[in-house]
Amino acid sequence: MIDRLAPEHRSWLMSRVRGTNTTPEMRVRRAAHALGFRFRLHRKDLPGTPDLVFPKTRVALFVHGCFWHRHLGCKKASLPKTRPEYWHQKFALNVERDERARVALERLGWKVSVIWECETKDPLQIATYLQALLSRRSEGPRQPS
Ligand SMILES: [Zn+2]
Structure with missing residues (x-):
């Protein structure tokens, strides 16, 4: 089949494929925004271009697709x-890249968290998750580790 996609449509499609502004991420952004987090x-x-970064609590959050990032035990x-x-090779590379980003971010003093695509179905679940993630850090001075 001949590729008849217009360039604009193609780049839109590619951005979807790359995972930018995908629906699960939009859901998390909406929830974070609604809760008033900056x-x-x-x-x-x-490292790893985190999907959402919360500077105040120094949290880097990734919204991962279950298929591409290999959500363990998930049927997706x-x-x-x-x-x-x-x-196998493709997935191994993805997982390895994610792990490298996590390590590098933690070295820079970021707390790294992942919310999985299948956990973004329910806005209330996202809100609960974000609140737990982001309020813990603002309670006081950082604990030495
Ligand atoms: Zn999943």
Whole structure:
């Protein structure tokens, strides 16, 4: 089949594929906004370009797709039937990249958290998650680790 996508549509599609402004992320952004938390999006100067960054509590939050980032035990993280070697390698790279970003961020003093796509269905669940994540840090001086 001949590719008949207009360039604009193609770049829109590619941004969807890359995972920017995907629906689960939008849901988390909406919830964070509704709760009044201040955050920045896609800080490219930070390792792994965290989806949401909360400067006040120094929290870097990733909204991960269960399939691409391999949510353990999640049924959305199934393995495609065809070309298993290809997928294994691709997934291993993704997981490795995520892990590297987490380590690098923690070295820089960020608390790193992941909210999974399948956990973003219920706005109330997101709100509870964000509140627990972001209020704990503002309680007092940082504990030495
Ligand atoms: Zn999941």
